[in-house]
Amino acid sequence: MAAVLSTREATGMLVAIGFDNAPRSFATAFTGFQQGWNLGPALDPDGRFGTHTSAALAISFARQRKGLSTMSPNFSYVEFRCNDGGRFPECRRIWMLRDHIRRLEAYRVKIGAPVRIVSGCRCKRHNAEVGGAKSSQHMFGTASDIQGLASLDQKKRFALFAGLGFQQSTGRVVHVDSRDKGASNLTGGKPTAPTTWRYST
Ligand SMILES: [Zn+2]
Secondary structure: OOOOOOHHHHHHHHHHOOOOOOOOOHHHHHHHHHHHOOOOOOOOOOOOOOHHHHHHHHHHHHHHHOOOOOOOOOOOHHHHOOOOOOOOOOOOOOOOOHHHHHHHHHHHHHHOOOOOEEEOOOOHHHHHHOOOOOOOHHHHOOEEEEOOOOEHHHHHHHOOOOEEEEEOOOOEEEEEEOHHHOOOOOOOOEOOEOEEEEEOO
């Protein structure tokens, strides 16, 4: 049986890959880590730091040291960290759902180019601060704002995401979400019939 990392070692690794809350909220940080991990079989986000989570964290940390992505083949945890700058102590920092990250990987393949993440997780206070919708998918770890690469028609054809927000002026999709996989889906959107809306700015 593989050894489990000590809390101290694991904390250092979590901080290195973006969980700046690990020193004060170790369990919250590694649960966020478990939830999103896509570099092997899914981890059970059970809040228990055992052999599987320990081995997975060692893999992510080793990749980070080599300048590789830490969460999935092409995405890193830190890209999805709440942009509140760490000002809110209750913020979980990074809590993306694995299913959404898998869809982003599939999207990346379809579009044939890297996808820049503009915004991922948003805690309640940061969401209010930036004027996000009250039930914003960003609060559930199921949404990302991305660089607009594809048109709404393309995105619909891909049938990957359950919510698509596009910029009126360019027609490009700048928000994608997996509300069908998360804790709240008030509009009933799904990949075959996504909820869509436009941003006028
Ligand atoms: Zn936050």
